[in-house]
Amino acid sequence: MGFIGRNGAGKTTTLKAMLNLVHAYNGTVSFMGKNFSENEFECKQKIGFMLGGIFYYPKQKLKNITNVVKRFYDNWDDKAYEGYLNRFNLDPNKKVDELSTGMKVKYALALALSHNAQLLILDEPTSGLDPVSRDDILELFQEIIEDGERSILFSTQITSDLEKCADFITYIKDGQIITSAEKDEFLNSYRIVKGTGEQFTDKLRRKLIGYKKNAFGFTGLVKTDTLQDDTTLEVSAADIESIMIYYERENRI
């Protein structure tokens, strides 16, 4: 599941609250049918967690960090870990600082996968990566979830990542969920409309979630179900990026 929202929308806070790192004002977190805060220890065994841009003990060698991390997990699999290191070309004698951003993400994934995490919670795993490494990581995500045993919840700013590999999308704004749906359903429920200045009536404006005006007319975002079939406006499919952009313009109307 992809988790989107602009900077400051509350993505990281939500992820942290899920793991009891931040106190939620209300609500509960359940994980595989269990209340998280009551079964914190058990639940965390099955979760791999990575906060974006934060790398612990950058001057330590990977093998030292692994040596610490593996002790905490009942299901740690040394063979699997070795396998992931080989596959990702990670040298255990390197220091965390010596890894590129993409390699750091891969190292975090190797750790999470080797303790057999069923849910990977990743905060912006693809930020700061070049297109090739990003594609690489996304492909890896696909592979991880392929067998249906594991899920990944990741937040991102890069909407094309989601178009490539998310099955579900949750979009939040100011801490509120705008939509949480299957990707296609999410995309289908919005349409981009274009029209001339004369077509931009007050009635239409109320329907638009957000719009941009220019010298030739306007472009805006509407919910598909509020759109009439016989509309004379130019209607096109919306992508995640434009949905986000128009939603965030909402307040400025």
Place this chain on the structure above:
Amino acid sequence: MKNLLYKEFRLFWHPAMFLFLLFGTFLLIPSWPYFIAFGYIFIAFNTAFIASRGNQDILLTVSFPVRKRDTVLAKVYLIVIVELLQVVISIPFALINNAIYKGNMAGMNVNFAFYGLVLIMYALFNIIFLPMFYKTAYKVGVPVIVAILAVLVYIGVVNFAVLSIPYLKTNLNGLGVSHLGSQLLVLAAGIILFLGTTPLVYRMSAQKFEKVDL
């Protein structure tokens, strides 16, 4: 807890920090306020906590399958272990001190009562520093300074009292086996206070830490 302690001594407490324990050799200085030799370890704590902040130690630790308060307990254990090690490592130097010097001109003599008072000093530091630190789990400087100031006042008062109050001087400042009973009493009090306050230090710190948003 074993895993967390392994983590503390593998990542948080850099092996080089054990060199601080060599401050026990300062007991070989002829005449000195020897309490200070035991206080240098506070600087090591300060260093370790500040370094761990840069390394995002707390975020790493809470991402493991442990409860938030377990991470506090591991830190309390670490500090207690290091302090006790400092005490143990200083013992041979204390014996040498006693063998070659005829008493201390600049402070209290190194004897059983002295060790009891050192343990009380550690208890005082812990109970101020750790709960204050865990209030933010971020600010190290002020808690360390406040705790060290309290310790300095404590050392000043203790040294002054033991040296200038005749009753205390007779009973607590002796060397060898003179007035051993009263000295051992202070040592026992030190041990009880040190061990007795540790659960309290943990509970106070954990309570504060539970409220922190990371």
